[in-house]
Amino acid sequence: MVQAAAKKLIFRLGEVGFVLDLASIIEICEQIVDAVDPGKADLDSGIVGSLMFRQTLIPVIDPTLRLELSSSTAIRDRVALVLRSSEGNWALLVDKVDGVCSSERFQPCELPPLLKQTVNRCFSQVELLHNEPMIIFEPERYYGSPSIAV
Amino acid sequence: MTRFGLFSCCQIAYAVRLLQLCKVVHEKNGFLLPGIEKTVVEVLVDDGRLIPLLFLPGLSHGDPGAARTAEYKIIVESEAGLIAFSADRTFGVVAENKGEILDSGESKIAGVAGNFKYQGKVFNILDVDFLAIELTRGG
Numbered sequence: 001m002v003q004a005a006a007k008k009l010i011f012r013l014g015e016v017g018f019v020l021d022l023a024s025i026i027e028i029c030e031q032i033v034d035a036v037d038p039g040k041a042d043l044d045s046g047i048v049g050s051l052m053f054r055q056t057l058i059p060v061i062d063p064t065l066r067l068e069l070s071s072s073t074a075i076r077d078r079v080a081l082v083l084r085s086s087e088g089n090w091a092l093l094v095d096k097v098d099g100v101c102s103s104e105r106f107q108p109c110e111l112p113p114l115l116k117q118t119v120n121r122c123f124s125q126v127e128l129l130h131n132e133p134m135i136i137f138e139p140e141r142y143y144g145s146p147s148i149a150v
Numbered sequence: 151m152t153r154f155g156l157f158s159c160c161q162i163a164y165a166v167r168l169l170q171l172c173k174v175v176h177e178k179n180g181f182l183l184p185g186i187e188k189t190v191v192e193v194l195v196d197d198g199r200l201i202p203l204l205f206l207p208g209l210s211h212g213d214p215g216a217a218r219t220a221e222y223k224i225i226v227e228s229e230a231g232l233i234a235f236s237a238d239r240t241f242g243v244v245a246e247n248k249g250e251i252l253d254s255g256e257s258k259i260a261g262v263a264g265n266f267k268y269q270g271k272v273f274n275i276l277d278v279d280f281l282a283i284e285l286t287r288g289g
Contacts, residue, residue, distance in 0.1 A: 067184035112200055114231045114286040122185035131195050133181055
């Protein structure tokens with residue numbers, strides 16, 4: 001049986017590119033400005049509010065806080081990726097979704113020892129796409145335990 | 151005999167030993183990555199490898215934007231791995247005996263191993279191994 005190649009979603013925070021396994025995404029929500037309630041924010045945990053998703057309130061996490069990246073995208077233009085985790089669904093706030101790409105198009109790239117030590121608090125792996133480093137986004141760094149596909 | 155690759159950035163002149171000079175790339179754009187130290191301006195991709203582009207000694211408080219858009223990037227090999235510097239002008243390769251090594255006295259700049267005078271211009275000889283370790287770790 002021929003297996004379909006895994007696909008990855010490419011998104012951006014500021015000018016930095018990230019990739020995420022498509023399988024870990026439940027839904028991509030646009031135009032979320034009225035749907036996010038900032039009343040439930042817990043900025044120490046990176047939670048900037050809550051989002052009503054399929055009749056359930058889920059936390060919205062802005063990774064730019066932890067990564068110390070600046071976003072020039074207005075909140076009304078940002079996109080929420082709803083992800084699953086063992087602790088329930090949650091929403092990841094990103095600036096822009098660039099699209100979906102087959103895993104085969106990414107080229108492995110090792111982090112040089114000179115960078116590894118300092119960037120390790122933010123990420124641990126990168127891949128190259130068209131000679132651009134794309135950070136492999138690790139959801140478990142931001143919310144809950146590693147995702148479990150249902 | 152020692153040979154130096156000479157270049158300048160924001161009107162400060164630098165020299166690196168030819169044995170450490172890997173490549174000079176022209177108009178190559180780099181990328182920002184989260185978590186890198188402020189002394190790392192951006193990261194270049196060359197031959198599938200990531201190379202940190204460092205602020206040069208003397209330019210530590212300079213504008214990172216200028217370093218990112220510099221015309222040339224000088225890739226050098228340190229004991230700890232490849233690093234790169236920005237340059238807006240290059241002056242080729244010069245043998246040590248064509249110029250003069252100056253005594254830097256007590257006015258030492260961190261990351262500068264000495265000075266090389268060539269055609270009336272003084273070039274800071276970069277201590278590449280020191281800079282690679284200190285600047286990528288936020289020294």
